[in-house]
Amino acid sequence: MANKGPKVSRRTALGMLVGGAAAGVAGAKIGLSTSSGGDLAAIAADRGLTGDQAEGALRTFVPGGEFDEYLIFASGGHSGQMLVYGVPSMRLLKVIAVFSPDAWQGYGYGTDQGDTVLDEGSDPAKSDALRWGDTHHPAISETEGQYDGRFLYINDRANGRIAMVDLRDFKTKQIFDVPNLQTSHGGCFVTPNSEYVHISSMSPSPVTDSGYAPLSRYAEDFRGFSTWLAIDQETGRFVKDKSFQIELPPYTQDLADAGKLSSYGLGFINSYNTEMATGGVMHDGQIDPAAALEATATKNDYDFLHIIDWQKAEAFVGSGSGVRTLNGMRVIPLEAASGEGILHFAPEPRNPHGVDVNPTGDYICIAGKLDPNASVYSIDRIKAAIDSQDYEGTDPFGVPILELSSVLEAQVELGAGPLHTQFDDKGYAYTSLFVDSAIAKWSLGPKAGHDADAFQLVETLPIHYNIGHLVTAEGDTVSPDGRYMVALNKWSIDRFPPVGTLHPQNFQLVDLTSEPMTLLSDTPIGVGEPHYVQMIRRDKLKGVLRLYEPGTDPMTWSRSPFAIAAGEERIERQGQDLHVYMSAMRSHYTPDVVEARLGDTVRFHITNIEQTPDATHGFAIPGLNIQASIDPGEVVNIDLTLDRAGTFAMYCTEFCSALHLEMQGWLQVAP
Ligand code: RUQ
Numbered sequence: 001m002a003n004k005g006p007k008v009s010r011r012t013a014l015g016m017l018v019g020g021a022a023a024g025v026a027g028a029k030i031g032l033s034t035s036s037g038g039d040l041a042a043i044a045a046d047r048g049l050t051g052d053q054a055e056g057a058l059r060t061f062v063p064g065g066e067f068d069e070y071l072i073f074a075s076g077g078h079s080g081q082m083l084v085y086g087v088p089s090m091r092l093l094k095v096i097a098v099f100s101p102d103a104w105q106g107y108g109y110g111t112d113q114g115d116t117v118l119d120e121g122s123d124p125a126k127s128d129a130l131r132w133g134d135t136h137h138p139a140i141s142e143t144e145g146q147y148d149g150r151f152l153y154i155n156d157r158a159n160g161r162i163a164m165v166d167l168r169d170f171k172t173k174q175i176f177d178v179p180n181l182q183t184s185h186g187g188c189f190v191t192p193n194s195e196y197v198h199i200s201s202m203s204p205s206p207v208t209d210s211g212y213a214p215l216s217r218y219a220e221d222f223r224g225f226s227t228w229l230a231i232d233q234e235t236g237r238f239v240k241d242k243s244f245q246i247e248l249p250p251y252t253q254d255l256a257d258a259g260k261l262s263s264y265g266l267g268f269i270n271s272y273n274t275e276m277a278t279g280g281v282m283h284d285g286q287i288d289p290a291a292a293l294e295a296t297a298t299k300n301d302y303d304f305l306h307i308i309d310w311q312k313a314e315a316f317v318g319s320g321s322g323v324r325t326l327n328g329m330r331v332i333p334l335e336a337a338s339g340e341g342i343l344h345f346a347p348e349p350r351n352p353h354g355v356d357v358n359p360t361g362d363y364i365c366i367a368g369k370l371d372p373n374a375s376v377y378s379i380d381r382i383k384a385a386i387d388s389q390d391y392e393g394t395d396p397f398g399v400p401i402l403e404l405s406s407v408l409e410a411q412v413e414l415g416a417g418p419l420h421t422q423f424d425d426k427g428y429a430y431t432s433l434f435v436d437s438a439i440a441k442w443s444l445g446p447k448a449g450h451d452a453d454a455f456q457l458v459e460t461l462p463i464h465y466n467i468g469h470l471v472t473a474e475g476d477t478v479s480p481d482g483r484y485m486v487a488l489n490k491w492s493i494d495r496f497p498p499v500g501t502l503h504p505q506n507f508q509l510v511d512l513t514s515e516p517m518t519l520l521s522d523t524p525i526g527v528g529e530p531h532y533v534q535m536i537r538r539d540k541l542k543g544v545l546r547l548y549e550p551g552t553d554p555m556t557w558s559r560s561p562f563a564i565a566a567g568e569e570r571i572e573r574q575g576q577d578l579h580v581y582m583s584a585m586r587s588h589y590t591p592d593v594v595e596a597r598l599g600d601t602v603r604f605h606i607t608n609i610e611q612t613p614d615a616t617h618g619f620a621i622p623g624l625n626i627q628a629s630i631d632p633g634e635v636v637n638i639d640l641t642l643d644r645a646g647t648f649a650m651y652c653t654e655f656c657s658a659l660h661l662e663m664q665g666w667l668q669v670a671p
């Protein structure tokens with residue numbers, strides 16, 4: 001429980017340099033001369049900074065032209081986007097458009113790229129053409145359990161979908177509307193060699209033909225699904241024909257994680273509504289608070305950790321027999337999953353939240369929002385219990401339940417409302433405490449290098465406020481770095497100047513190299529509500545481009561059939577289709593006047609023929625909802641059926657050059 005003994009670290013030494021104590025910064029001049037002759041300690045004192053605050057500023061500042069050591073990819077919540085921040089500077093580097101249109105990136109405003117991704121990502125049999133999502137759990141592709149920096153996957157909590165962001169150009173290349181999932185919360189992870197990306201259902205779906213079932217038939221007609229999406233290793237795309245699902249009871253499957261190293265081949269999913277409650281607080285005009293889900297879904301003392309052997313599932317699907325097809329997806333029926341050893345349950349304290357596998361794969365750490373303990377299950381115990389069929393019984397659907405005392409290794413009391421756990425390189429775990437607004441640091445067991453001090457709370461750090469997820473550097477891989485931790489706090493309350501009634505969230509950066517851990521900075525997040533996040537060493541993003549090859553179609557990574565070079569610009573009429581092969585370069589379009597007729601379809605094929613990094617051009621047409629962003633070397637296609645006569649002033653939206661305002665033209669639509 002006690003903090004580690006005093007340790008004179010470099011932070012203390014630096015603290016002394018800038019005057020140390022929180023009482024103020026006095027005197028000592030830091031060993032750096034500034035061009036203004038400034039005294040850093042005096043500056044800190046003048047600004048009213050404590051020594052710790054001044055140190056936080058010095059430790060996190062990254063000068064222009066130098067780069068952050070880490071990037072974090074944070075979900076943007078119901079903004080539908082993904083946020084990229086540098087660490088330790090905590091500066092926003094990019095917002096990647098994923099499930100929602102974004103005009104800056106020309107995503108969802110008439111181009112073949114964004115519109116195609118968004119349209120293909122809405123199964124018309126399931127929903128309308130969706131134009132938003134609730135990004136939740138990002139997962140970077142892995143090789144041997146390490147981030148490899150190739151692709152990033154992120155689920156849509158709202159609509160049961162998943163997207164692939166290509167980390168070569170930081171653009172969303174595919175959205176997949178997962179069959180049989182209506183919603184999906186925390187069930188997104190990649191397996192250690194990116195064999196599969198996993199996504200599971202949250203609210204179960206009726207498996208009736210009509211898609212409707214009365215809630216009174218919840219147990220009979222509703223099912224959850226654990227989905228294993230195969231990945232094309234070249235493109236990063238989902239390959240539906242090689243993917244499969246495992247049918248699950250309607251228990252509200254929640255957070256999930258992949259086994260690794262000693263638990264490789266397994267997947268773990270928490271569940272919380274084994275009561276199969278369906279709510280219904282109003283009956284015949286009477287209100288019955290006792291029927292609320294928060295009461296009825298918390299009755300059981302234990303819910304079930306789902307343990308899935310995905311290699312067995314893969315073999316079962318490969319054998320072909322006993323596999324059903326449901327809405328185009330291969331499904332292993334529940335009876336087969338429990339009969340073939342693909343699915344086991346283990347009791348877990350009621351209504352758990354996070355399930356996180358430690359870097360060695362030995363410990364499966366479960367945090368329960370209603371239980372002050374982290375419950376640690378060991379993979380050795382789980383495997384032994386499965387081998388010896390050490391069951392306490394089966395659930396109503398026939399799934400074998402492992403004996404709790406056989407699989408539980410330890411419980412560690414952490415505090416109120418534990419949610420999610422991340423890991424460092426020294427065998428410690430860090431768990432967010434939502435109710436306490438704190439982070440608990442605790443030790444794992446012998447397999448993680450802790451023996452005499454196994455499974456003990458080390459310290460807690462107050463956080464501001466209501467922390468949800470947290471992330472440590474590469475903290476869900478086989479080799480975390482420690483170093484930094486970011487707390488993703490749901491409420492900021494008083495941490496920032498008032499900006500209206502909808503408050504930003506707060507990312508707090510924490511230094512893990514000091515003992516005790518120290519807070520380095522606060523960063524307001526004014527773009528949506530981040531959930532989970534991945535922190536990767538920047539130098540692992542080896543494939544990131546600053547410039548496309550001339551004529552590239554980013555969707556295929558090949559030369560676009562519509563690409564042109566300078567001098568090849570032309571307009572070709574084919575019946576009602578007017579093909580405009582246009583180039584964009586500073587500071588003009590060629591051609592810049594397009595003469596069309598009412599009823600034509602104009603097919604713009606625009607090549608940015610520049611080969612200067614950063615020389616992006618835009619292409620907007622007023623009143624027609626057209627906005628493209630065309631990066632150097634890129635080809636963008638826009639199909640526009642002209643159902644309105646007029647003279648439309650096209651222009652470049654990106655301030656590309658001194659004569660940017662001259663970069664304009666006319667689209668003539670003669671009646
Ligand atoms: S789980 S509301 Cu990521 Cu804590 Cu989502």
Ligand code: CUA
Pocket residue numbers: 585586587588616617618652653654655656657660661663
């Ligand atoms: Cu091109 Cu502005």
Ligand code: CA
Pocket residue numbers: 272273274275297298299300302303350351
């Ligand atoms: Ca429950």
